[in-house]
Amino acid sequence: MSLVLLSLAALCQGALSQEPTIQCGSENGPSPEWLVSHTLTPGDLRDLRVEPVVTKSSSILMNISWILRADASIRFLKATKICVSGKSNVQSYGCVRCNYTEAFQTQTRPSGGKWTFSYIGFSVELNTQYFIGAHNIPNANMNDDSPSLSVNFTSPGCLDHLMKYKTQCIQAGRSVLNGWLPLLLAPLAALWMLAVGICLLRRHERISTSFPTTTLLPPIKVLVVYPPEICFHHTVCNFTEFLQNHCRSEVILDKWQRKKIAEMGLVQWLTTQKQAAEKVIFLLSNDVNPVCDGTCGKSKGSHHENAQDLFPLAFNLFCSDLRSQTHLQKYLVVYFREAETKDDYNALNVCPRYYLMKDAAALCTKLLHAERQALVGKRLKACHSLSSV
Known part of the structure; x- marks a missing residue:
């Protein structure tokens, strides 16, 4: 039983x-x-x-x-x-x-x-x-x-049987017609569209909360600076791919903007990019890969010379911001192995440091937090501008 x-x-x-x-x-x-x-x-x-x-x-x-x-x-x-x-x-x-x-x-x-x-x-x-x-x-x-x-x-245009309900298509109206018929129906069409617009607006206000909306956040801009001994293809490119795919970052590299650097000059370009970026990352590594030398090359006019000129300039801009705690928060240091900074650049020790891949999650969290702060700052600036009008 x-x-x-x-x-x-x-x-x-x-x-x-x-x-x-x-x-x-x-x-x-x-x-x-x-x-x-x-x-x-x-x-x-x-x-x-x-x-x-x-x-x-x-x-x-x-x-x-x-x-x-x-x-x-x-x-x-x-x-x-x-x-x-x-x-x-x-x-x-x-x-x-x-x-x-x-x-x-x-x-x-x-x-x-x-x-x-x-x-x-x-x-x-x-x-x-x-x-x-x-x-x-x-x-x-x-x-x-x-x-x-x-x-x-x-998505198709206004001629599609579903997309014709878009507001832009409704405002475009009766265009498929030609000849004298549109001239006769124009006043009636204008009144009809006005009535439909008011009706749609009221209905939209009543049930707009029925569907969740998604806030589209722009990616955070990150300027990556690296010394000449780091191989671009084996180290910088892999790190850039990690930032873009996992940390929602729009990466700025001198390698990708040679034309702008030639037009603006290296100092003006670096100053402009530093102001536009939410974060500046100094990418450091004491591990010199022998395979890198053959890939990156060290011939005259190669990328090594550009990186060699860029890194000291970026370090000088960093030193000028040491007295400002607000500006200093923009800088991060990322290592591919645990090692102390060279004596020439030991001032970077005051910056938050991350070791890959051990601190990959913490680095992404830091960048995403900066993304939210940037969004809040833009909203506060917009509200301040409206209140001062």
């Missing part, structure tokens, strides 16, 4: 258990799980699709749907992160994180179908190229292959 009761209780509990759903919110920086090492992580997605949809407020948003891969690693799945970048007259970037409300107990739905989810968000603009990438969380550990899935999507 007891065995029968236990079996019935198990069946009832299984019937009452809820299937996982998603709760989505904005997450533009790196996920917290990226900073922690995981023994086991989930695999990649099986499918990712994107299509535009019209909301009740006549807004055009992306309907992003994905299918989970049916394997044993689904038990370790906590969330799925989706990032969207748009390229048109204005570039945009934003990410959303969708947490699963329940742990996955089975590789497929109890009904036998695959686990499928969808998220509606990210505004679709006219004639814009979008790159949509998605990966599961917790993601792969640092220096491991990170499984992800991506698709491209290009």
Whole structure:
């Protein structure tokens, strides 16, 4: 009798258990799980699709749907992160994180179908190229292959049956017509568009909170300065790639702006870039790689001469900022091995120092914190300008 009761209780509990759903919110920086090492992580997605949809407020948003891969690693799945970048007259970037409300107990739905989810968000603009990438969380550990899935999507113009509901297309009106008919219908069309605009505005105000919005933060500008003995291809390029891919940084290098340096002069270029950058990183290493000499070259007019001229100039600008604590916070020192700074540049010891790859997570956190501070500073400056009008 007891065995029968236990079996019935198990069946009832299984019937009452809820299937996982998603709760989505904005997450533009790196996920917290990226900073922690995981023994086991989930695999990649099986499918990712994107299509535009019209909301009740006549807004055009992306309907992003994905299918989970049916394997044993689904038990370790906590969330799925989706990032969207748009390229048109204005570039945009934003990410959303969708947490699963329940742990996955089975590789497929109890009904036998695959686990499928969808998220509606990210505004679709006219004639814009979008790159949509998605990966599961917790993601792969640092220096491991990170499984992800991506698709491209290009939005059409006003002639599309969905995009015609965009405000720009509605304001353009009745253009497909020609001859005398537009002249007769112009007053009526103007009144109709005004009424539609007022109606859409009121409806948009009532239900605009139904869909989450994503704040698109610009990447932080980082000026990287390095001494001539560091190999550009083996060290500087790898470090630059790390900043761009993991720390949301827009890197400024003299190697990439030779034309501007020739036009402005090295001193003027360096002063301008130092003022524009939120952070200045002195990249140091006492490890001289013999392979580097053949790759980078030391011939007349080579990049070694430019780096040799740039590093002392950057160090002199740093020394001029030693008396200002505000300016001094802009500088960081990054090492590829633990070693003291040379006597000629021992003044850099007052700067925060990081060792790669041991302090990679801390370095990214520092740069992302500077990104938020820069955004707050721009908002405060804008508010001050409005209040003084």
